Amino acid sequence: MKHDVLDLDGQLNEAERSQQLKVREFTERRIKPNIARWFERAEFPLELVPELGELGVLGMHLQGYGCAGRSAVEYGLSALELEAGDSGIRTFVSVQGSLAMTAIHLWGSEDQKQRFLPSMARGELIGCFALTEPSAGSDPSSMSTVAKRTADGWLLNGAKRWIGLASVAKIAVVWARTEGDPEGDGVRGFLVPTDNPGFTATPIEPKLSMRASVQCDVLFENVELPEEALLPGAKGLRGPFSCLNEARYGIMWGAMGAARDAFETALSYASEREPFERPLSSFQLTQQKLVDMMLELQKGQLLALHTGRLKDTGKLRPEQISVGKLNNVREALKICHTARSILGGNGVTLDYSPLRHANNLESVRTYEGTDEVHTLILGQYLTGHSAFRG
Incomplete structure (x- = not known):
């Protein structure tokens, strides 16, 4: 290319x-x-x-x-x-x-x-992954969904929000606080068939973002689970966080895909559009936009590739994932907005991708850790002080 x-x-x-x-x-x-x-x-x-x-x-x-x-x-x-x-x-x-x-x-x-x-x-x-709750999106430690130990297994009650695929999934990985756990109470993971009585998933509509996807409110009302529903190896927040890091890693790459498509769309449009009897791409301000987009796209791809090499050698650390997620989604959004500006009025239609990508990236920027969450992760790494509370 x-x-x-x-x-x-x-x-x-x-x-x-x-x-x-x-x-x-x-x-x-x-x-x-x-x-x-x-x-x-x-x-x-x-x-x-x-x-x-x-x-x-x-x-x-x-x-x-x-x-x-x-x-x-x-x-x-x-x-x-x-x-x-x-x-x-x-x-x-x-x-x-x-x-x-x-x-x-x-x-x-x-x-x-x-x-x-x-x-x-x-x-x-x-499958789906039910962690986020209505009142504690960025704070899983405040989880209120509870699994109580019973004579036959577990009884699950609570609610989750923004759970991708929940209404079409057949099995849900649900994270809940336990009561009566013989191994000690804390956060545990459960495999919950979505056809269990008491499991209700309601798609969140209407949405301005991620419209070709499914996110749901999920309610658990006395959902009965057998003992074998428990994920035996997951104890504490390390369980869900290990999965979140996998997702965050993929996001840093994916955001650059949206940015690349937006950039390519703008570059093609600018080469073909001829206001004032000359290609739009020949104007200095347009070239500045294209160059700025290219620079951030290449830097983001290089960051993702470097992070992937670290992951493949077993050297990747959580704060390095935060660097990629925070930077690449933020810069991808800027690229998509700049690309839309090159398209002018045509850019607000679904004939062109940049604004659709930008709308989606507003969700991507929020899930798997907001900008603020990743900023505080990196702030703690740099200073040694946690600023998540107080």
Whole structure:
């Protein structure tokens, strides 16, 4: 690509480049021709789910149990290409793989892994990840959903909000505080079939963002669970946070996919549009916008690639993930807004992608840790002082 000034593609090995191009072809063929319709209708395309399974991107970073076992960089490149289509589609892959499947893979029993992961990898079984609550979105430590120990298992009560896929999922990974846990009370994870009596998922509508995706309010009213519903390895907030870091990693790549598509759209438009009898791209102010977008796009991609290399060598730290999530989503939003300005009035229509991407990125900027949360994570790393409370 002409705008790959730093030749970042040249930093990829053959397997990485092959994976990227495979997912790019899928996005060009299946997502981009349909996304404006899906977005306008607020429709999540369920027919894509088995196709994404066949593509091998569901839980693709996990080893065994029917998962592809690909590298962190290969997963990141896949997230980038999918979000070049739409954040909602990349979010599905993230919720399914980085959150729900990762929770089972890391913290589940061998029976739970064998039972759920292969069908989830194939896209035959959809999962969701229920952590965020209506009154404590950025503060899981204030969780009020409770699982009480009973003679036969557990009784679950509480509520969650902004839970992706909950109304279409068959299995939910639910995080709750325990009461009467023989191993000591605290935050534990549970596998909850969504057809259990007392489980209710209601899509949040209408939305101005992530319209080709599904987010729900979820209510648990005396949901009875057997003992084997418990994820045995997950104790405390380390369980959900380990999954969140996987999702945050994918986000830093995905945001650059949305930014790249917005930039390419603006560059093409500026080259073809001829106000004042000359190409829009020949004007100094337009060139400044294009160059500024290119710089931040290349820096964001380089940051994601470096982070992926760290992850593949087992050296990635949580604060480094916060650097990528905070920077790349923030800069992707700026790129999309600048791209929209080059399109003029045409940029507010669904004929062009930048404003759709910008709307989606407002959600991406909020979930898996707001700017403020990641700023405080990094502030604590730099100073040694936690500023989350008080």
